[in-house]
Amino acid sequence: MKENVNHIFNLVNKELERQRNSIELIASENFTSLQVMQAMGTVLTNKYAEGYPGKRYYGGCEVVDEIETIAIQNLKKIFNINWANVQPHSGSQANAAVFLSCIKPGDKILGLDLTMGGHLTHGSPANFSGKNHQALFYGLNRDTGLVDYQMLEQTALQQKPKMIICGGSAYSRDWDYKLIREIADKIGAVVLADIAHTAGLIASGLLNDPFEHCHIVTSTTHKTLRGPRGGVIMLRHDFENPWGIKDNKGQLRTMSQLLDLALFPGVQGGPLEHVIAAKAIAFEEVLQNDFKVYSNQIISNAQTMSGAFTERGYNLISGGTDNHLMLVDLRNKNLTGKKAQEALEKANITLNKNTIPFDDKSPFITSGIRLGVPAITTRGLKEMEILKVVDLVDRVLTNADNETEIKLVRKEVLSFMQEFPLYPELYFRQFS
Template sequence: MQKDTLVFNLIRQELERQRRGIELIASENFTSLQVMQAMGNVMTNKYAEGYPGRRYYGGCEIVDQTEQLAIDRLKQIFNIEYANVQPHSGAQANAALMLAILQPGDAILGLDLSMGGHLTHGAAVNFSGKLYQPHFYGVTKEEGLIDYNMLEAQARKVKPKLIICGASAYSRDIDYARIRKVADEVGAFVMADIAHPAGLIAKGLLGNPFEHCHFVTSTTHKTLRGPRGGVIMMGKDFENPFGLKDVKGNVRMMSNLIDMAVFPGTQGGPLEHVIAAKAVAFGEILTDEFTQYAKQVQLNAQAMAKAFVAKNYQIISGGTDNHLMLIDLRNKNISGKKAEQVLGMADITANKNMVPFDDKSAFVTSGIRFGVAAVTTRGCKEEHMNFIVDAIDTVLMNADNQAIIEQTKKSVNDWMLQFPLYPELG
């Protein structure tokens, strides 16, 4: 067959784009070469509906071993009893978990999207807001911290079946114990979606959600630095207290109900090639090298936040505990949309983001979100954060000056040469 030069040329161009720029999208990272290699393998050819040892197809004896390895390693990382590594993405993980424990029309309570939450936590445009009855809590106007009083009041008022914590744009740790307390009071389950800070939680650098939450979901491609994908986990398996039944009317252990909600509930055949790559990434997370990486991510985020504050940028909540920060640009007289656009012109990639109590639409926004997981993988340390913040500030303060943006782009490209990306790929 003729090589598809069109597509492979585009892949090459994407590699060059990733190499020359400063990647600050908080949900992105660079996997190791072996994680990528594990993803592009013959397991993409294999159907394996079911779970290791209980499949609906023959020939699964090898993929059974990789999937079991991924499960075992993930359980070891978080010291937990249950893991399902089949969800194709974070959104799929959340959909499956909700399918396992909710009925259509059940009330759910999550962090508002415009306050840092995620689409799958009840947004009107998402399955979670359409199938279930969504309610929200927010952050406080003064401090930008989760408004636990509001969360508790809402929980008592709407009596949700599920309280969701975790966020896409929240830079502080979460008080899981406090959320569990009100959940027990109103008879709700608690799910933590740790898609963003999972890599830091894995190394004990943030509070442990497994001690307090019934369920934990995550993506695998952000701070966990694995292939794109999702997982569902439980610290302890349990016989469900609300008598949730499977389709045959049997009360089952939660692990059975979750497994069934992933397959056949929401997915068909698992992506065994991606699961192989998850297994490799989980193996990497278990090393001391990853511990150093996770610590460096946190140090870099704090150094970056400090550098922004020194330039009078308004970080929501004043700083960060994890790998990201959300900046309100209103005092800098530039919208999130324009900031994203001009930074892109200087090869600095970030995304516009609504800030709490934003007066601009989600397409324009007053804010921008920065994360350091990717630049830390490139090799950046605290001392490099000043260069990055200086470059960002130069671009934002000269957003209509083509010459300065072009000059900054050149210095960004030169600067990134000291942090090689996939040198093995030539």
């Protein structure tokens, strides 16, 4: 047993070194604070706490009740909202609970097409959202790379979906939540805003506020919020649901009650109280002034990066970015996304291949790559360093078959990342 346990710790430390020595450009990743990680590795992992604060099915929950309440209060302060559920294990679980609370199996939903930058839980046929519901999609305008709101409206008016979903995983522009709500009101649809990628930027007031117009908002707690991996469900104001939705006993409920019941016992059992403690700490960090400084730096870094790639002849979908990420069409570079990802990984630069709008290649190959700056911004990189990152990426992509050049870039990356130490005091102890 000792050898096996030590092997796991060796692998954990190997991953720590990989993160330290790499330029992390995956848009959905970030680095938490040490205190967030410390909270996740506590005795709270031992506590089972089905239910909600003050209404548990197990004894001994007085401490975790207080922790979860603090997490809820912090989240409400961040977004100026009146209700939140911090128990979802992930953003997908949060979305599943919204579906369960608002619509029935077989109902129509309308979301951004996955190949255009949407998310699996917005109707993909491979996902519960597409398997249990009639999934309809809107896309991007071929010329502008922006959401085709005319297509969204036409589809909504013709098909009358029960739910319209906005938000995506590879869309670099802001959203017109007001217009989407106006369209939804014409057909009596629920509007779900999934802000998993942009929550931190919304919290800092740098992007449009979905809470003004959307019935329900979900998010993950990592990515731009820089917390532990997990999800949340939020309402600015609780409301008597106008769709006449009833619970499984046939009783009318408020939206918050429906959402609570949909998450537990609907799609989850006991909450992960150690992760909720980490969420509480991350939310406290978001409330500090330096988080707004960080968010502004994300925007500046992303725009610097998009401009630098454009100057080097790369085609960016929509021509740039409003948020933390960008989508690059590599077809004019005679590269696939798969080839680019693999070549860059050899140089210790990590990102992901990604389909682009109207892609003619499969999701396993793709014509594009997605890049994001939250993680490298957390490490302290600013505009001048971003230009160096673009140069390193460009050198790999223009020499994707040149192993000698890739090795030279890797050596530079290793040296470069030493200037921005990551968790210098951290080492995971082995079994003694």
